[in-house]
Amino acid sequence: MNTTTFRTDQEFFFDPQRCIGCHACEMACAECETNGQTAMIHVDYVDRFLSTQTSVQVCMHCEDPVCAKVCPADAITKDEFGIVHSANTARCIACSNCVQACPFGVPKKVEPLDLMMKCNMCYDRTSAGKKPMCATVCPSGALFYGTREQIGRNRPNSSPVNTFRFGQQLVKTKVNIMMPKGATELVVDSE
Amino acid sequence: MFNTLNLRAALVAAVATVLLVASILIGSRNLTNFDPALVAYLFGCIFACFGIVYRYTVWLQRPPTWRYFARGWKLFFTGRTIAYGWELVKHFIVQFLGQKFIRNRGKARGFGHMLMAWGCLLAFAITFPLVFGWIHFGLKPGGINIYEIFVFGFKIMEFPLHTVLAEIIFNGLNWSAILVIAGVMIMMRRRLTHAGQIAIQTFEGDWLPLLLLLAISLTGLGISLDYKFMEGKAHQFMAITHAITVILFLLWMPFGKFYHIIQRPAQLGIAIYRRAGAEGPQAVCPHTTKEFDSQMHVDDVKAVAAELGFNYARKDGKSHIEYSPQGKRALLAKAHLKARQKAGSLFG
Structure with a gap:
């Protein structure tokens, strides 16, 4: 309790283009006991009528989390490691503000529980120095948890980026997306 | 300290506290019915009133909270009051009294929380009116077998001593303590064995509230056990330790986990908001x-x-x-x- 061996030298890197839609991450995510055996990771078809391409999305753990700011119940907090935690179960009033405000589409409202739940980077594992479940089972490298040196060696032609632009809004995150070499931000501004 | 003082909240809290004191003076018939043994509890309640209203008012001033608060009341009073009122009643019975949403999170968790919640609500319903002098008991003049209950100085009922009804009434706080202890045991077991909870729980956020509830309940039961089985030999010790734990609870209420008892009814407003949203x-x-x-x-x-x-x-x-x-x-x-x-x- 209140003790942690969270490894600050390790980071999360994800690459939607590498997602093969195997859903192994979903199965692994449901093993995380802080989620109550509910998968928090999202695996979607990007545009099912046009393509079989799937995409994966974890919580990006924003530096200035809009989910926490729009929460009317002060239920969402960010800890000293930059992890934006799932809603405090005693406080969350299930209004879904966070669900609609998150630019990455991450929080889930679990209707029967009257509760918002989201990825907390497997805090039960990462706080004990282990890797998140999804990253340990991803077979295609779409999800990776390790040091910058490791990802640099594995993916020499990509750059980890943690800056996003949604319209006018600049969002900086703890989690990185793997972009073409030299890219500094990902602009999400149109269909 | 004064740099961060929220003046509006301080004013609202001060007015609420003055109103509480006035209601105590009126309700206890100018302290005639006030029990001096409870004076420490009274000051704890008055502080808690100021703290809770202050925090609530600060909380309401946050943009998302104020939007829901204002929208909820506006919806309630714009022509659909009966329909939305019924929605509130349903939500209150199913989710608050029945605690369905917590039971859905886990059967033992829901049961444990329900025991604690009912125990606390029963204790609040008895303790606050007693401390404020709004309720008092007395022997019916002319005998020693009939007890009377007065609310705001008005007699509302009488009952014979040494009956089942008398035992139920006199032991009201003991029943609530038993409910709370059972609930705390279930929740403590969960916090000791559930790996997910162990990873994210904190002492001040999760364990301290349980320990405090347990201490209040055990010392409260101790007072009864002392006078029933120990001839009151430990009364002073039990009374003081119980007062300390209860006053700690009251002082901590505006700051710690117990504030969710005050904050949670906001969920009722969300029920109206969602219904109005679904109809639009x-x-x-x-x-x-x-x-x-x-x-x-x-x-x-x-x-x-x-x-x-x-x-x-x-x-x-x-x-x-x-x-x-x-x-x-x-x-x-x-x-x-x-x-x-x-x-x-x-x-x-």
Whole structure:
């Protein structure tokens, strides 16, 4: 309790283009006991009528989390490691503000529980120095948890980026997306 | 300290506290019915009143909280009061008294929480009126077998001593202590054995409230056990330790986990808001072309985000918030694909 061996030298890197839609991450995510055996990771078809391409999305753990700011119940907090935690179960009033405000589409409202739940980077594992479940089972490298040196060696032609632009809004995150070499931000501004 | 003082909240809290003191003076008939043995509890309650109203008023001033608060009351009083009132009653019975949403999170958890909640609510319903002098008991003049109950100085009932009814009434706080202890045991077991809880729990946020409830309940039961089986030999010790634990609870209420008891009824407003949203126009995601939420909620989130300094306006005039969560994830994946295509390689 209140003790942690969270490894600050390790980071999360994800690459939607590498997602093969195997859903192994979903199965692994449901093993995380802080989620109550509910998968928090999202695996979607990007545009099912046009393509079989799937995409994966974890919580990006924003530096200035809009989910926490729009929460009317002060239920969402960010800890000293930059992890934006799932809603405090005693406080969350299930209004879904966070669900609609998150630019990455991450929080889930679990209707029967009257509760918002989201990825907390497997805090039960990462706080004990282990890797998140999804990253340990991803077979295609779409999800990776390790040091910058490791990802640099594995993916020499990509750059980890943690800056996003949604319209006018600049969002900086703890989690990185793997972009073409030299890219500094990902602009999400149109269909 | 004065730099961070919220003057509006301090004023509202001061008015609420004055009103409480006035209601105590009136309700106890100018302290005639006030029990001096409870004076320490009274000051704890008065402090808790100021602290709770202060925090509540600060909380209400946050843009998202104020929007829901104002919207909830506005909806309630705009022609659908009976329908929304019925919604509130249903929600109160099923979710608050029945605690369905907590039971859905786990049977033992729901049962444990329900025992604690009912125990605490029963204790509040007895303790506060007693401490404020709103309720007092007395022997009916002319005999030693009939007890009378007075509320605000008015006699409301009488009952014979040494009956089942008398035992139920006199032991009201003992019943609540037993409920709370049983609930605390279930919740403590969960906190000792559930790996997910162990990872994220904190002492002050999760264990201290349970320990405090346990201490209040055990010392409260101790008072009864002492006078029934120990001839009151430990009365002073039990009374003082019980008073200390209860006053700690009252002083901590505006700051710690117990504040959720005050905050939680906001969920009732959400029930009205959601019903009104479901009856009104729905927002359609431009990506999935499916309805995903009420238009009222999407518009409110847009307005609140803007008020908080987040600007998701795009070049095409749309806002990123107008997309469903699935649509937002697809937009990000598409933007990523576009960036990869532009760089000449899908992988790297």
